[in-house]
Amino acid sequence: MHNILIVDDESSIRRSLKGVLEDEGYTTSQAESGEACLDTLRKYGFDVVLLDIWLPGMDGLETLEKIRELENAPEVIMISGHGTIETAVRATKLGAYDFLEKPLSIDKTLILIKNAIDAKRLREENRDLKKQLIPKSVIVGESVPMKALRQQIQVMAPSNGRVLVYGESGTGKELVARAIHSHSLRKDEMFVEVNCAAIPEDLIESELFGHRQGSFPGATADKEGTFQKAHGGTLFLDEIGDMSLKTQSKVLRTLDEQRFLPVGGDEPITVDARVIASTNKDLEEEISRGNFREDLFYRLNVIPFSVPPLRERKEDIPLLARYFLKEFSATYGRRMREISDDAIEILMRYSWPGIFINKPWICHGKRAVTCARCFTEIHQHTGNPHGRLCSTDLFSIGSATLVQQQHRFSAALKPKLKMKTLGIAAKE
Numbered sequence: 118m119h120n121i122l123i124v125d126d127e128s129s130i131r132r133s134l135k136g137v138l139e140d141e142g143y144t145t146s147q148a149e150s151g152e153a154c155l156d157t158l159r160k161y162g163f164d165v166v167l168l169d170i171w172l173p174g175m176d177g178l179e180t181l182e183k184i185r186e187l188e189n190a191p192e193v194i195m196i197s198g199h200g201t202i203e204t205a206v207r208a209t210k211l212g213a214y215d216f217l218e219k220p221l222s223i224d225k226t227l228i229l230i231k232n233a234i235d236a237k238r239l240r241e242e243n244r245d246l247k248k249q250l251i252p253k254s255v256i257v258g259e260s261v262p263m264k265a266l267r268q269q270i271q272v273m274a275p276s277n278g279r280v281l282v283y284g285e286s287g288t289g290k291e292l293v294a295r296a297i298h299s300h301s302l303r304k305d306e307m308f309v310e311v312n313c314a315a316i317p318e319d320l321i322e323s324e325l326f327g328h329r330q331g332s333f334p335g336a337t338a339d340k341e342g343t344f345q346k347a348h349g350g351t352l353f354l355d356e357i358g359d360m361s362l363k364t365q366s367k368v369l370r371t372l373d374e375q376r377f378l379p380v381g382g383d384e385p386i387t388v389d390a391r392v393i394a395s396t397n398k399d400l401e402e403e404i405s406r407g408n409f410r411e412d413l414f415y416r417l418n419v420i421p422f423s424v425p426p427l428r429e430r431k432e433d434i435p436l437l438a439r440y441f442l443k444e445f446s447a448t449y450g451r452r453m454r455e456i457s458d459d460a461i462e463i464l465m466r467y468s469w470p471g472i473f474i475n476k477p478w479i480c481h482g483k484r485a486v487t488c489a490r491c492f493t494e495i496h497q498h499t500g501n502p503h504g505r506l507c508s509t510d511l512f513s514i515g516s517a518t519l520v521q522q523q524h525r526f527s528a529a530l531k532p533k534l535k536m537k538t539l540g541i542a543a544k545e
Contacts, residue, residue: 118330119234120144120162120337124154124180125169125196130219134167137223143230144337151175155183160320161335163191165214165233167226170197170204178208185212189241192233196221256289256296257440258433262425266293273420274300279372281417282395284424290395291355293424298351303391306350309343314359321364323380326371332381344377347390357417358398358409369413392417427469434464 121143123134131147138145146161148154151172158166166184170177177195184190195208198219205216214233217226256267273280274297282290291310298308316324327342343352354360360368371377372392376385394417403409427434438456 118142118144118338119164120146121230122146122148122154122157122163122166122191124148124151124166124172124177126150126172127169130169134221134226137226138230141227146335146337151177151180151183154180157335158184158187158191161337162189162340164237165230166191166193167217167230168193168195168213170195170208171199178204178211181208181211181213192237194226194229194233255440256292257437258430259436260425260430260433262430263433266422266424269422270296270300273297273422275302276420277302277391278419279391279417280393280420280422281400281414282393282422282424284395284397285426286397288424288426290397290424291353293422294351294353294355294393294395297393297422298353298391301351301391303350307347308351308353309347309390310353310355311343312355314356318361318364321360322367325364326367326377326379327382327386328380329382332379336381339379342377342379344371344388344390345386348388350390352390352392354392354394356396357394358396358400358403362408362410365410365413369410369416372413372416431465435461438464 121138123131123138123145124147125131125134126149128149131149135145135147146157146163148157152175154166154168157163168177168180168184172180177197181193181195184193192214193212195205195213195216196219197204197216208216214236215229217229256263256270258264270293280294280297282293284290284293294310295308298304311324313321323336323340323342325342325344327340327345328336330336330339354368367377371388374385375389376387378385400409400414400418404411404414427437435456438461442456
């Protein structure tokens with residue numbers, strides 16, 4: 118059964134579409150404004166949104182932009198009573214599946230909805246396939262702690278034992294979890310990740326265990342939970358230390374019984390998934406405070422892994438910097454030749470308090486910056502007198518070439534400051 122959200126400020130149109138679509142076997146919900154539409158989409162899943170362009174307050178095009186930012190966004194069919202070619206083109210550029218003009222043709226509307234549902238299904242199948250074809254994770258480093266970590270992965274990954282990965286935020290716990298999966302006997306099955314810290318308490322049980330249609334307001338169709346999706350493969354519970362005691366109890370029961378009940382369900386579902394959990398907290402301390410179940414801790418802590426922070430393995434920094442520069446070059450088509458010794462020295466001097474390095478970006482806190490900008494940030498944090506001039510994103514990657522970006526960056530600093538300050542030599 119497919120779910121359609123009808124968004125129009127005219128109640129007569131909403132009622133008419135509701136009647137036609139439900140006669141065709143669809144489940145429908147309604148919203149009379151862009152704001153109500155977004156609130157509904159953030160709570161419940163839909164396959165297609167029929168979205169009127171001319172809405173009071175937030176109009177349909179602005180609403181469409183925000184819908185496209187949502188995770189697992191539905192397909193959107195725009196509706197207009199007096200549309201123009203320019204409006205239709207703009208809607209398409211913003212990500213609309215198609216465009217309908219009032220008065221609506223029922224036949225055309227039904228055909229477009231069917232095609233949009235098929236398009237969403239194909240998109241989801243492609244996404245799931247990419248998850249299944251996950252490559253072996255690259256864990257870069259030749260320091261003693263990283264060599265020991267890779268050896269532990271090689272030895273422990275083939276077992277079915279549950280794993281608890283310890284490490285500060287940004288140390289690469291997810292990389293370790295993916296590497297364990299990639300070296301395990303389950304490597305050809307799904308790797309499913311759940312960020313326990315990012316999902317609201319009232320939604321996490323539905324996310325983990327799924328739900329049955331009608332189990333709560335807005336549950337317009339059955340939903341498969343992540344435990345079920347990971348059947349035969351690996352379920353990664355990221356930051357499990359942030360999970361509530363109530364949800365911990367249900368996870369514990371699932372681990373013990375190898376089965377669970379979806380929210381609102383009465384038939385248990387059997388599951389066989391290897392569980393890998395991670396935490397940036399001291400769970401034994403959380404147990405003493407009454408925030409974490411001791412029995413769940415022992416169920417998960419069968420094979421413990423510890424991921425060292427970068428500041429404790431600084432000898433890996435040159436390798437990491439060159440690895441990320443190589444990825445940066447490949448991703449953006451920039452022919453980067455080297456990182457200078459001065460830049461490496463700056464990186465080595467930095468304390469890396471909670472800094473997460475991943476792919477071609479170096480993230481400071483929650484803000485992603487390019488490799489080049491990272492060096493600027495490090496100049497700032499290590500007392501470089503020019504650092505204060507670099508607080509804005511002077512090296513954002515857009516349509517400009519690297520040489521054009523170099524000119525922007527140089528212009529923002531003193532006239533004599535050259536690109537070599539960043540330690541990157543580029544070919545034009």
